[in-house]
Amino acid sequence: MVATIPIVAALIALFSTKSHGLHNDATPLRGYHCKEDTHSDAHEPCVLCPEGFYCPDKATMNKCGSVDLYCPLGSALPTPVSEGYFTIDEAGPQDTRVAQRKCQVGHFCTEGLEMKVCPKGHYCNATGMSEPLVCGNSTVFCREGSIEPQPVTEGFYSIGGSSDTTRAEETIAPKGHFAKDGILFECPRGHYGNTSGLFTDDCSGICEAGWYCPTASTNARQVACGGENHICPKGSSSPQPVRDGYYTTVFNEEPCRPGKFRVPLPEEEVGVSSVRAKLSKDSCILCPAGTHKPLSGDSVSLCLDCGSRAFTTDGIKCECYQSATDKKLSTKSFYDWISGTCVDITDKVTLKDFPDDFLEPGGQFTKVVEHPCEVAHYCKEGIRHECTGGTYGGKEMETNSACSGHCDAGYYCPEASSSPTQNSCGSADVFCPPKSSSPTYVKQGYYSNESDPVDKKTSQHLCPPGYYCPGDGLRYHCPAGRYGAASGLIDSECDGECKSGYFCEPGSTSPLQSPCGNATVYCPKASTVPIIVDQGYYSASEIYSVTANYAGPNATHDIQRECEVGYWCHDGIKFYCPQGTYGDETGSSNLDQCEPCEEGFYCRSQPAPPTTKETQVECGDASKYCPQGSAEPRDVDLGYYTLNRFGKEEGLETQRTSQLVCP
Numbered sequence: 246m247v248a249t250i251p252i253v254a255a256l257i258a259l260f261s262t263k264s265h266g267l268h269n270d271a272t273p274l275r276g277y278h279c280k281e282d283t284h285s286d287a288h289e290p291c292v293l294c295p296e297g298f299y300c301p302d303k304a305t306m307n308k309c310g311s312v313d314l315y316c317p318l319g320s321a322l323p324t325p326v327s328e329g330y331f332t333i334d335e336a337g338p339q340d341t342r343v344a345q346r347k348c349q350v351g352h353f354c355t356e357g358l359e360m361k362v363c364p365k366g367h368y369c370n371a372t373g374m375s376e377p378l379v380c381g382n383s384t385v386f387c388r389e390g391s392i393e394p395q396p397v398t399e400g401f402y403s404i405g406g407s408s409d410t411t412r413a414e415e416t417i418a419p420k421g422h423f424a425k426d427g428i429l430f431e432c433p434r435g436h437y438g439n440t441s442g443l444f445t446d447d448c449s450g451i452c453e454a455g456w457y458c459p460t461a462s463t464n465a466r467q468v469a470c471g472g473e474n475h476i477c478p479k480g481s482s483s484p485q486p487v488r489d490g491y492y493t494t495v496f497n498e499e500p501c502r503p504g505k506f507r508v509p510l511p512e513e514e515v516g517v518s519s520v521r522a523k524l525s526k527d528s529c530i531l532c533p534a535g536t537h538k539p540l541s542g543d544s545v546s547l548c549l550d551c552g553s554r555a556f557t558t559d560g561i562k563c564e565c566y567q568s569a570t571d572k573k574l575s576t577k578s579f580y581d582w583i584s585g586t587c588v589d590i591t592d593k594v595t596l597k598d599f600p601d602d603f604l605e606p607g608g609q610f611t612k613v614v615e616h617p618c619e620v621a622h623y624c625k626e627g628i629r630h631e632c633t634g635g636t637y638g639g640k641e642m643e644t645n646s647a648c649s650g651h652c653d654a655g656y657y658c659p660e661a662s663s664s665p666t667q668n669s670c671g672s673a674d675v676f677c678p679p680k681s682s683s684p685t686y687v688k689q690g691y692y693s694n695e696s697d698p699v700d701k702k703t704s705q706h707l708c709p710p711g712y713y714c715p716g717d718g719l720r721y722h723c724p725a726g727r728y729g730a731a732s733g734l735i736d737s738e739c740d741g742e743c744k745s746g747y748f749c750e751p752g753s754t755s756p757l758q759s760p761c762g763n764a765t766v767y768c769p770k771a772s773t774v775p776i777i778v779d780q781g782y783y784s785a786s787e788i789y790s791v792t793a794n795y796a797g798p799n800a801t802h803d804i805q806r807e808c809e810v811g812y813w814c815h816d817g818i819k820f821y822c823p824q825g826t827y828g829d830e831t832g833s834s835n836l837d838q839c840e841p842c843e844e845g846f847y848c849r850s851q852p853a854p855p856t857t858k859e860t861q862v863e864c865g866d867a868s869k870y871c872p873q874g875s876a877e878p879r880d881v882d883l884g885y886y887t888l889n890r891f892g893k894e895e896g897l898e899t900q901r902t903s904q905l906v907c908p
Contacts, residue, residue: 274303275321293319297334297341308340313357315342326357329373347373351390362390366411379410383427386412397427400442417442421461431461434482439463451480455604455611458482469610474627476612490642492622492629493612500541501529502609504560507543532560539582541609554587555580618642621663631661634682639663655701657681669700673718676702690733692720707732711752713739722751725773730754742771746786746801749773764799764817778805778817781832807832811855813839824849824876827856841874845890845900848876863899870901879904 278300279291294300297309299320309316314323315332324345326332331354332342348354351363353374363369367377368391380387385394386403397403397415402424405413409428418424421432423443430446432438437458438448452458453465457477462468470477473494475484487493501507507529532538532548537557540547551563558564565578565587578587604611618624621632623643630646632638637658638648652658653665657677662668670677675684676693685705687693692714693702708714713721713734723729723739728749730740743749744756748768753759761768766775767784778784784802799817808814811822813833822828822839827848830838842848845864848856856862864871869878870887881887887901888894 276300276319277303278306279303294321296343297338299323309342310340311357312339312342315345315357317344328375329354330357331359332357348375351392353377363387363392365389365413366406368392368394380406380412381410383409383412385427386415388413397424400424400444401427402429403427418444420463421448423448432458434458434460435480437462437465437467439465452477452482453606454479454481454613455606455608456481457484466604469604470612471610472627473609473612476615476627478613487612487615487627489644490618490624491615491627492618492624493615493627494609494629496628496630499609500543502541503538505529505531506538506545506548537561537563541605549585551580552586554578618644621648621661623648632658634658634660635680637662637665637667639665651680652677652682654679654681654703655697657683659683670702671700673699673702674716675718676705678703687714687716687718689716689735690714691716693718695720708734710754713737723749723753725749725751725753726771728753728756728758730756743768743773745770745772745803746788747772748775760800761802762800764802766817767802767805769803776805778814780834781808781814782806782817783808783814783819784817808834810857821851821855822848825874826850827859827861829858842871842876844873844875844902845871845897846875847871847878848874850876864901865899867898867901870904872902 274291276294277291278294291303294306294316296318297316298306299309299316299322300306301321309320309323312332313326315326316323326345329348330345331348332345334342342357345357348360348369350372351369352360353363353369353376354360355375363377366380366387368380368387369377370392380391381394383397383403385396386405387394401415401417403409403412403415405411412427415427418429419441421438422429423432423438423445424430425444425446432443432448433446435452435458436446436448437450437452440449443449450465452462452467455470455477456466456468457470458465458467459482470481471484473492474487476487476493477484532545535557536548536550537560538548539561548560551557555563555565562582563580565580578589580586581588607613612627615627616629618629618641620641621638622629623632623638623646624630625644625646632643632648633646635652635658636648636650637652640649643649650665652662652667655670655677656666656668657670658665658667659682670681671684673693674687676687677684687705690708691705692708692712694704694706697703702718705718708720709732711723711729713723713729713736715721715735721737723734724737726743726749727737727739727741728743734740741756743753743758746761746768747757747759748761749756749758750773761772762775764778764784766777768775782805784799785804785806786802787804802817805817808819808831810831811828812819813822813828813836814820815834820836823836825842825848826839827842828839833839840859842856842861843859846860847862847864848859849862850856864875865878867887868881870881871878881904884907885904886894886907887904889897889900890902891897
């Protein structure tokens with residue numbers, strides 16, 4: 246219907262300006278062109294106005310005009326191009342268009358211009374369109390020249406255009422993303438997409454336990470969870486802090502962290518102690534200078550050399566120098582942990598540090614679960630520590646490094662104790678003050694508190710005078726015969742032996758502890774008790790002499806002597822044989838052992854020396870006589886004369902034994 250309008254207009258113009266092909270001077274001749282020398286009154290036919298021009302009168306012929314007008318043969322006026330059409334001219338000038346043509350499918354036409362290809366983001370689904378239609382929404386796209394919107398392929402999203410209604414192309418959803426309804430979305434937190442073309446929000450699945458996946462993650466092990474103070478259950482979108490009182494790691498029981506290795510304790514023979522103790526595990530120290538260790542592990546062999554072109558500041562990764570001689574940090578080289586060399590990255594090759602997905606599941610950086618802190622432990626920042634020696638932990642989920650408190654006196658609490666009375670101290674040779682982590686041996690010269698039970702000693706005390714303390718926790722009296730004047734003695738020798746003349750009972754503190762006593766006893770050096778003097782002996786001293794018949798205090802006699810001849814000894818005292826008697830034997834213990842002096846002789850006694858034989862001293866001359874048992878000679882009475890032991894007057898004048906009255 247639209248295409249017939251120009252033809253009808255031309256016919257109207259023709260019949261309005263022409264009758265039977267003859268010119269009527271009264272009516273202007275339109276759509277024709279007459280030559281200039283044609284007489285106006287001549288009834289000669291003029292020619293139709295040529296294509297591409299219009300003739301408003303017989304004398305005027307104009308170019309049709311702009312491209313939105315066209316002039317077919319015999320046009321009196323230009324004809325406006327119809328909507329959805331474009332003008333044409335075989336010769337090609339834009340101002341002499343001769344006809345119009347209907348726009349084809351996939352194109353649109355405006356203002357008579359030649360057909361335009363339907364632009365990107367639009368479609369032209371019919372002939373004669375004067376403007377393209379917008380493609381629609383994000384679920385479709387329209388390439389250039391589209392006649393219909395094209396649905397976006399599953400796993401693809403639409404792109405291009407100024408909005409989501411003019412999408413011009415589709416492209417596959419990259420890793421870490423998914424496409425839905427033509428729109429690109431990042432894989433949600435806790436998920437990952439390790440292939441392109443994903444189309445659901447599940448992407449490739451959920452993040453592996455021990456790692457977390459932020460949005461747009463491309464690996465099930467996208468980012469290692471972190472340290473011991475975080476956990477990442479399966480499907481984690483971010484590290485989850487370990488709760489107070491919980492832990493993921495047991496202190497010093499895991500392999501050394503990256504950058505460190507473990508130094509073994511020296512192997513050496515040690516004596517066996519009766520006290521229970523716990524050895525610390527070997528310590529982790531930094532890798533040797535110039536080496537790095539990206540993995541967890543204990544062996545020093547894991548500490549790898551960075552090489553001459555690289556260095557390390559943390560012992561975990563290496564960084565590259567400009568060159569082996571220029572020790573400035575390189576901006577053009579990258580240390581590739583796989584090859585262990587510095588790699589040129591000027592070509593923009595993307596390398597990365599040691600990858601998180603190379604770590605072991607459940608390792609130091611990939612914790613999954615947290616555990617409530619058990620009794621006897623405290624937990625801080627995800628690490629479980631044993632309650633230190635001397636303390637105890639009596640409750641679960643403890644966070645205080647002091648745990649529940651200190652160990653009680655008389656007990657010891659090694660690491661990981663759960664009670665203030667975890668272990669009885671042991672025996673008398675050890676003691677446990679408050680806060681003890683292990684029993685303390687009693688030092689030599691000290692003894693453990695005697696008021697405490699034997700297995701719960703709480704203190705040690707300096708050994709007092711009179712005692713010795715060998716270090717077994719007990720104190721012993723200095724043995725009898727010895728003394729201890731000083732404190733802190735350690736053996737039974739104490740300070741030495743008791744002095745002669747004195748005796749020292751157990752626990753004596755002086756070498757003159759106790760005087761021996763009296764004459765009946767004596768005390769040699771190191772005496773434990775006074776010794777009773779034997780019968781026939783008397784007590785004496787090495788230092789001073791003892792006179793006969795002296796029964797004074799004799800408190801410090803240190804020896805006994807056998808009773809000499811002329812004496813008898815009883816109860817440690819030496820006695821002279823009485824006057825008129827003699828003693829010719831040693832060791833006499835009885836007065837009866839002193840015999841009467843022989844007649845004709847006399848036996849003196851103290852203060853003279855004792856008489857030791859029966860004929861010690863003759864009686865004298867005839868004027869003296871000495872009967873048996875005489876202590877001194879007797880004078881003959883007047884009127885008497887003396888006789889010898891034979892009863893005769895003659896002979897033995899010096900040994901007269903009796904007197905008789907003169908006849």
